[in-house]
Amino acid sequence: LSELEPEIELVHRALAGEEAAFAALCTRSQARLWRTVASVAYGPDVDDLAQEAIVRAYCALRTYRFEAPFAAWLCRIALNVAHDYQRSGWRRRVRFWQETPDAQVEQTEHPEHLLAQREMQRRVRQAVAALPVRQRVPIWLHYFEEFTLAEIARLECTAESTARSRLQAGLRRLSFSLEDLRAGSLEARERTPSEVKGCQI
């Protein structure tokens, strides 16, 4: 299937029962999907969660309304899967060893610093994934996946102002759950104006 084929056309073909079209759609958003589940789960669970999210999306494809980008819709499903995983008994009882540092971390001069930063990022993402559904979806899609508030509002079938107020409520809730983290400890790098544009409220 062509990479340039329009997304809507692929969705229609997937709705007609063509699994290859749905697989092509998922492949386009695979990086977002993988990043979403990998920031919550460890080890082999990441693969399982990603596959579960794809299967859930395939089963619920008829509920897709073509109003928001398919990637946002798929990302929301993956986020819900990650949230369920966080609350599952399996997750609470079984702890995997953390992933071994990848080659990129080992080659740097301060690998422990990079590892600490990764753990901090995971901690923040897991705190967002643990929020109620009305707050976690806008925050995740807006800050992590850089969708605009208008797109999120279309995805959630709400007004843009509602999406903004939910996002602000989520930020207030996060300030309690991430109280022990300090922005300085992360050494947040300066982002270019184009990167910051998506995060303006």
Add this chain to the structure above:
Amino acid sequence: MKRITRRAEAEERERIEALLRAAADYAPARSAPDGLAARALARHSAVRCAHGRRGRHAVLVGGAALVLLALALRAHWGRRETVVTHPNVVQAPHIEHQSAPEPIPSQPSKMVVSERPERPQRKPDVRIAAHLPAPASHRRHGLRAPKALWRVETVREVRAGVLIPTWMAVPDAEQETVHLRPAVLNIPLQAGESICLAASRERTDVKTLENREETVK
């Protein structure tokens, strides 16, 4: 005061936003494997097929379980009604204690104490009770005195006897031969019964009954 609060809120919000922007740079240690969607869809199809097979298996297992349950129930009820389980039971001869023929036992005989299932309750012991005074509640409501009193008893009958395995000669008219078939001779020796009042739930001692020769088939 309000200005200070707003300033603190804005600072807190900036702190959280900085954390979120930093977390947005997260890159997984492992990249997504190739063909993830195809594998997920293949697994989904396999699970769907397995669900179909599982349904058929469930129907088969359920049917087998029902058949086993029916057989077990039948065996249970059959055992309750029959005391002697051997296929052939010979009618016991009318035994006088001295003149009883001694069949040759092929195995040592054994005492068998069998207990019948509880009989249905006896006929109620109904007596005219018009002469008795009516209870207070009846008198208060102007009702008439009860006409009868009755007592409910449960009688349990216990029988002891001897089961003797033996051979039975059965003549075959067509071939003019005699077939020996295994059989069990049932000689009842003693019988008794105990009575239990429904109200008290206490049993009387076993009262010996007359010797009755009875064969249970």
